[in-house]
Amino acid sequence: MRVVLDANEYVFAFGPSHKPDCLEALRLAAAHDLRICRSIVREVLRNLPPKAHGDFFDFLLAAIASDPEIDEDFAVPFELGASYEDQGFKPADALIAAYIESIGADVLVSENRHFLAKAARLPFAVHNAKSFVETFLPPV
């Protein structure tokens, strides 16, 4: 299963609240095919203290098995982004949605309920951390 975590999931997991659902979502996503694009990396870095930046990249190197680990925004087809803008997405949100579709991801995990509310139909599932873990964590 290919998974993209929105920047807010990293911020909640690493940040002062250490939100347990988001931490669990991070671990679960890392056990699958976790992917990330340059824009999301930049957003996470903006929300981390500089001292944590190196460790964040170490985490990405360890959690992502694709090469390269970070997908570049410029590889996202322009037309795909434009199609999301046509649906009413803000340009930055349209880029993320188009990225997720372009890599064939199965799931986006985000705490931002408003982000994708404008789309009538999406080619990927959207979960928050709690529902992602509840849905995909194997029973013990």
Place this chain on the structure above:
Amino acid sequence: MSKPRRAKASAEEMDAMIRRIQDSAPPEEWPTYGMTDEQVIEHCRKVREELWQEKLARHASRS
């Protein structure tokens, strides 16, 4: 497109890395310190918009 690269870190190594990030600075040095969940989400939306505007400005200055 991306290709499979190598084996990933173990769950224990992953936990250690997450802890290192969390412990890298005192809570008050984190930009989201003291925010409620809703405020963090709103903050992340603003950061996304700011970075988009910065990207547009960079492109404009190059052309």
